[in-house]
Amino acid sequence: MKLTDIQQKVNSSFFKEHQKKLYQSLEDKHTTIEELDDGDPLTTKMVLNMGPQHPATHGVLRLVLQLDGETIEKCKVDIGYLHRGVEKIAENKTYQEFMPYTDRMDYLSPYSNNVALCTAVEKIASVEVPERAHYIRMIGCELARISSHLLWLGTMVMDAGAVSFFVWTFKEREKIYDIMDRIAGHRFTVSHARIGGVANDLTDEATAYIKEFLNTFPNELRDYHKLLDRNRIFFERNEAVGVLRTEDALSSGATGPVLRAAGFGLDIRKLSPYLRYNEVEFEIPTRLEGDNLARYYVRMEEMSESIRIIRQCLEKLPKGPIRTDNAKQAYPSKDEVYYSMEGMIHDFMMTDTGICPPDGAEAYHAVEAPKGELGYYIQSDGTGHPWRLKINAPSFTNLQVLENMLDGEMVADTVVIIGGVDPVLGEADK
Amino acid sequence: MSLQLSEPLQITIDSLNETFSEKVIEIYQSSGDTFVLVDAESIVEICTHLKEKLDYVYLSDVFGIDRYTSKERFEVVYNLLTLKNPARIFLKVRCEEENPELDSVSSVWPSASWNEREVYDMFGIRFRNHPDLRRIFMPEDFKYYPLRKEFPLLGIPGSIELPSSTPDTE
Numbered sequence: 001m002k003l004t005d006i007q008q009k010v011n012s013s014f015f016k017e018h019q020k021k022l023y024q025s026l027e028d029k030h031t032t033i034e035e036l037d038d039g040d041p042l043t044t045k046m047v048l049n050m051g052p053q054h055p056a057t058h059g060v061l062r063l064v065l066q067l068d069g070e071t072i073e074k075c076k077v078d079i080g081y082l083h084r085g086v087e088k089i090a091e092n093k094t095y096q097e098f099m100p101y102t103d104r105m106d107y108l109s110p111y112s113n114n115v116a117l118c119t120a121v122e123k124i125a126s127v128e129v130p131e132r133a134h135y136i137r138m139i140g141c142e143l144a145r146i147s148s149h150l151l152w153l154g155t156m157v158m159d160a161g162a163v164s165f166f167v168w169t170f171k172e173r174e175k176i177y178d179i180m181d182r183i184a185g186h187r188f189t190v191s192h193a194r195i196g197g198v199a200n201d202l203t204d205e206a207t208a209y210i211k212e213f214l215n216t217f218p219n220e221l222r223d224y225h226k227l228l229d230r231n232r233i234f235f236e237r238n239e240a241v242g243v244l245r246t247e248d249a250l251s252s253g254a255t256g257p258v259l260r261a262a263g264f265g266l267d268i269r270k271l272s273p274y275l276r277y278n279e280v281e282f283e284i285p286t287r288l289e290g291d292n293l294a295r296y297y298v299r300m301e302e303m304s305e306s307i308r309i310i311r312q313c314l315e316k317l318p319k320g321p322i323r324t325d326n327a328k329q330a331y332p333s334k335d336e337v338y339y340s341m342e343g344m345i346h347d348f349m350m351t352d353t354g355i356c357p358p359d360g361a362e363a364y365h366a367v368e369a370p371k372g373e374l375g376y377y378i379q380s381d382g383t384g385h386p387w388r389l390k391i392n393a394p395s396f397t398n399l400q401v402l403e404n405m406l407d408g409e410m411v412a413d414t415v416v417i418i419g420g421v422d423p424v425l426g427e428a429d430k
Numbered sequence: 431m432s433l434q435l436s437e438p439l440q441i442t443i444d445s446l447n448e449t450f451s452e453k454v455i456e457i458y459q460s461s462g463d464t465f466v467l468v469d470a471e472s473i474v475e476i477c478t479h480l481k482e483k484l485d486y487v488y489l490s491d492v493f494g495i496d497r498y499t500s501k502e503r504f505e506v507v508y509n510l511l512t513l514k515n516p517a518r519i520f521l522k523v524r525c526e527e528e529n530p531e532l533d534s535v536s537s538v539w540p541s542a543s544w545n546e547r548e549v550y551d552m553f554g555i556r557f558r559n560h561p562d563l564r565r566i567f568m569p570e571d572f573k574y575y576p577l578r579k580e581f582p583l584l585g586i587p588g589s590i591e592l593p594s595s596t597p598d599t600e
Binding site: 025029079085088375 | 593
């Protein structure tokens with residue numbers, strides 16, 4: 001397939017330069033391999049555009065695949081269709097104002113993103129967080145992890161051919177939405193964490209819902225295992241598909257379950273414990289195979305570990321305040337705002353100026369989001385707005401892995417591999 | 431201010447000071463993170479040393495900062511992780527506003543490729559010897575660098591071509 005042929009056929013009507021360079025880079029990939037069948041008499045070669053509007057790409061991911069028959073010779077990933085420039089927006093907002101934007105980054109697990117921003121701001125401004133808030137955040141984060149993995153499970157199995165599974169995992173996700181509704185007052189984009197703590201305490205109703213979920217979910221998980229663990233179709237579709245070799249895993253930059261399925265037990269919760277992860281017991285599931293099936297096992301086991309963590313959190317949950325009591329660092333409680341003049345002024349000042357980290361301070365803080373290492377780098381200029389805020393998004397790094405993982409696979413496996421890597425484009429495109 | 435370093439970081443800093451005494455410009459800490467400002471010309475050399483000799487096998491992130499100063503305006507930060515004795519270190523290099531160019535470290539860590547494309551897309555810093563230097567978020571037809579401080583928050587009207595709203599009539 002020659003570049004000039006492609007361009008004649010495509011003849012795009014806009015973003016001409018972009019399309020040209022994309023196809024050029026597809027042609028340039030692996031140029032060291034000499035093409036033996038230059039003539040291609042059987043015309044088995046073609047360039048296939050998949051996405052950005054394709055139901056199986058989990059968002060607006062565009063793949064340009066060069067096929068030889070049914071095999072993918074090489075592939076290029078084109079992202080940026082959901083680019084909103086949140087890093088630019090962050091530079092013009094106070095830290096607290098930016099939080100709703102983080103909900104919309106990895107929109108499958110908003111709670112983790114809130115916590116990631118909060119912990120980074122707390123690190124740079126040295127804010128002390130009350131003990132109880134740490135545990136509430138951990139419960140929220142682990143629920144978000146289960147919720148995100150449930151969506152991955154449903155869609156990945158659907159990509160592999162079993163549609164009804166999607167409905168069953170969504171039944172459980174619905175319960176997590178209900179819990180989030182009770183915890184934060186929102187079902188989806190929760191924005192529950194606050195700088196210096198959390199927005200409101202766990203109510204008895206919310207605790208009851210969480211406990212009920214903890215009792216029923218392990219049975220559901222067991223049923224999922226029963227359905228899939230000895231399912232021949234599922235195995236055929238996933239075993240030895242989309243292999244990331246252990247020796248390539250670190251240098252390719254993979255993170256989260258993709259890296260752990262390739263044999264590295266790298267988890268920020270253990271590597272540099274944040275919140276109170278050093279006080280709870282849990283394992284980091286790892287596998288050596290690096291294929292899609294290994295990723296399935298890793299994520300399934302992570303869900304049961306999350307249940308274990310939430311159980312311990314509920315047991316240990318200490319009594320006390322849920323937000324730091326310092327008007328320069330965190331919002332005052334609503335009681336104070338409604339019934340005292342000072343509280344009102346502090347609330348106004350927090351909204352207007354917000355928290356001001358010291359001039360020239362820099363900090364990077366990473367949390368283990370469901371997709372992998374989610375880090376926030378903040379550089380402050382002493383005002384209430386960050387001078388630079390950089391989001392290290394796990395989906396972005398994992399999509400780069402995907403680009404090389406797809407080479408040599410079958411075109412029919414593309415959707416399963418995308419499902420296994422589990423990218424969220426809201427996060428990758430920033 | 432004296433540095434408070436954990437043991438693995440102390441080894442790293444000592445080794446860097448020893449091997450590249452001329453190239454290391456500044457070492458400082460902020461909020462518990464360690465930043466090493468090095469000479470931009472020898473970034474590949476230093477990164478190779480860090481990876482081969484000091485086991486910094488994992489490149490977590492590469493990103494740019496617009497300092498908005500008249501000299502050495504742009505800064506590129508490399509976020510590196512070693513796993514044997516876990517430690518994180520941030521390497522920094524600076525480059526000028528006029529025609530900013532750096533050597534690519536994608537020969538050391540292949541994962542740098544996309545991160546460097548992002549820096550190029552957002553700040554216009556070109557990377558020499560990069561395998562595939564294209565914009566990553568914005569289309570190639572876009573002529574500005576959005577994360578530079580002079581780029582307005584609302585964007586520049588007409589800077590990007592949009593598809594026809596009545597595609598059927600052409």
